[in-house]
């Protein structure tokens with residue numbers, strides 16, 4: 001090899017310091033910055049110029065460091081967010097403004113966003129919204145919905161409140177500074193440079209048999225390759241899954257693969273060897289086999305059966321029935337029916353699955369991005385076949401999850417690799433393998449018929465939905481169970497029948513994605529509600545209010561809430577915008593023949609926590625001799641703000657300012673299990689555990705000081721000072737013995753939502769609380785091109801009690817952006833859209849202004865009345881958009897996404 005040809009001495013300025021590298025030709029600048037100079041603040045989301053996470057300034061111009069060959073940096077000045085944060089006034093201001101506006105949720109896009117914004121502000125210190133959208137258009141964010149980022153960059157005044165951070169107060173995220181300073185360490189940021197890397201060999205076919213060649217010989221003949229992994233390296237069972245009765249997915253397929261992208265083996269080698277590794281040289285021979293890729297073919301008696309015992313590829317089903325839906329539909333004055341379809345939706349978090357593992361004192365430690373550290377530990381215990389105490393999970397920061405990081409991904413490869421080599425190993429999925437192998441939102445095929453009386457009362461509702469759960473179960477059973485419970489929407493429907501099925505195909509596993517099937521069923525239900533109202537001649541909003549669920553009225557599961565049902569308030573809150581925007585659209589359309597505007601609305605509900613199953617959270621807290629208050633907070637913060645919200649709840653219960661609390665995050669060695677971050681459960685369930693822990697700790701303090709229950713506490717510098725009506729009391733913490741963890745006072749409390757099982761008709765008490773939402777949207781449709789542009793959203797959400805209103809807004813805006821993507825552009829097609837330029841997600845230019853209306857109908861079970869929020873935020877979005885399209889054009893969309901091509905064919909079809 002000719003070094004002169006292949007390496008380039010490259011000297012440049014990095015954040016004001018002279019550095020020299022010797023990159024081989026073609027090595028990316030991002031690679032050199034991250035691995036040679038430790039600039040892990042340069043994030044890599046795609047390595048293809050699609051996401052902008054890697055944006056740095058080169059001679060003050062924003063460039064994607066993943067697209068720039070490193071040698072082109074020679075003689076130039078390269079600036080990254082960590083350097084800018086130290087020295088650049090615009091970056092320092094932006095860092096404050098990003099925190100004040102909650103513009104960084106998970107934070108993985110934040111370096112790219114801020115670097116791009118610095119470049120803009122250097123040229124134009126007072127940009128307008130459009131200028132910000134243009135300048136930041138190349139950086140994707142999957143969490144925020146972009147509007148908070150725009151607010152921060154244009155310098156909109158923020159509304160940060162009382163620094164005590166009690167429940168109800170808007171404060172910055174308690175962990176926000178690391179995100180804006182470029183210090184947040186995600187899954188691929190924690191391994192030391194030079195760590196051995198893993199490359200996973202995956203099936204190129206939807207279904208294939210395969211045989212492996214002589215892998216020992218392959219390793220010994222491959223320079224820098226140290227080991228391989230196959231199913232034979234698994235000491236325990238070669239299986240994983242999130243629901244014990246449905247565990248069916250192998251870590252490595254053994255003889256046959258069931259979906260494109262399934263792992264069969266892995267190689268472990270030096271970074272240089274893995275960088276040059278050509279998977280074509282790996283000794284595996286494939287035989288492509290016939291596959292089923294749709295749920296109709298999969299249910300034919302002649303179809304291949306993916307799993308024994310799951311006849312006709314039906315994984316399982318769900319069912320809810322109350323009253324007599326058939327008889328009620330027969331006597332209805334008016335009926336509507338429809339057949340609705342949706343495709344796979346990809347989570348598209350900007351951080352691909354990544355992590356690092358090492359052996360420490362004979363134990364394996366896995367540091368990876370995850371939404372469920374204790375579930376990861378459970379899975380690895382089964383796979384590795386070692387005592388549970390021999391594994392430790394230490395989650396990294398999570399660059400977006402939205403449900404998919406509930407399932408294990410890199411963890412078994414990392415653990416097996418560290419155990420086999422005895423050395424540290426790392427693995428970061430490429431964007432393509434992330435998209436091929438991670439779970440997706442279930443495609444749906446739904447038939448629904450609804451009846452009503454002339455007065456507008458629903459009479460009869462018959463729902464049947466099939467969901468493509470892909471090759472393995474993942475969260476498919478949860479989707480099958482949740483959908484019939486939620487398909488009614490938040491309405492009173494006495495005569496109701498809903499049935500669902502999860503069907504296996506040779507597609508990627510479908511799993512959890514914000515809503516567990518409910519966004520799909522809401523499209524059918526809310527679109528037909530609109531049609532029904534129109535058919536009856538009743539205003540669509542009033543029709544929903546007539547039928548809205550109320551306190552003391554049974555749900556379709558026969559559950560009766562005596563308090564906390566806030567859907568009427570959500571719908572009523574939209575009335576002023578509904579009346580105004582209907583008028584505005586009519587005025588606009590009167591003089592616009594081709595561009596048409598419409599307004600649409602939809603509602604939604606979501607049961608917080610597991611369906612009729614225990615899902616406890618435990619929160620531990622303690623006080624050290626020096627007065628430090630420590631909160632062991634194991635609820636994974638994946639950007640939604642659990643660290644802040646749970647700390648605010650705990651601080652309120654204990655009666656101290658939130659900034660006096662030291663957080664210790666999830667770590668299976670030191671922090672109790674706060675359950676998984678899913679199903680909108682953390683604010684409600686872990687929040688309650690935090691409230692109980694704070695209350696118990698306070699009770700211990702009051703007892704020691706013998707003071708009144710309303711005493712004001714100051715805990716500091718080794719003392720607790722309490723003030724009550726009797727005066728001031730001071731207690732020295734040094735008088736107490738510290739326990740093994742150094743705590744002189746401690747409290748550990750658990751909360752588990754009270755639910756009751758569902759019977760064979762789905763009757764019971766599936767959730768202790770629901771959250772409620774209603775969205776309104778105005779869209780503009782170019783009837784010649786078929787394009788749909790949302791112009792304005794108004795979103796009303798009943799959150800019971802907003803623990804931190806800024807974070808509520810952030811969740812709502814981010815959810816709306818994902819709902820917009822689902823409605824208009826996102827469709828994952830295995831083998832065709834396996835990257836972020838073929839799979840489109842909304843950009844900063846796609847999200848219009850969003851007005852968030854917070855409704856607080858307190859829930860008796862929630863901490864301080866709070867309800868969960870994470871899933872509700874996108875459930876009404878897609879049907880509201882489809883209803884607005886119908887209002888604008890008269891076209892009823894039955895299949896999402898409503899791409900321009902689909903819209904055009906509907907418009908033409910409608911016209912002929």
Ligand code: FES
Pocket residue numbers: 043044045046047048049050051052053054055064065066067
């Ligand atoms: S990592 Fe460079 S654009 Fe995505």
Ligand code: FES
Pocket residue numbers: 103104105106107108109110140141142143144350399400639
């Ligand atoms: S905050 Fe932008 S991707 Fe998470």
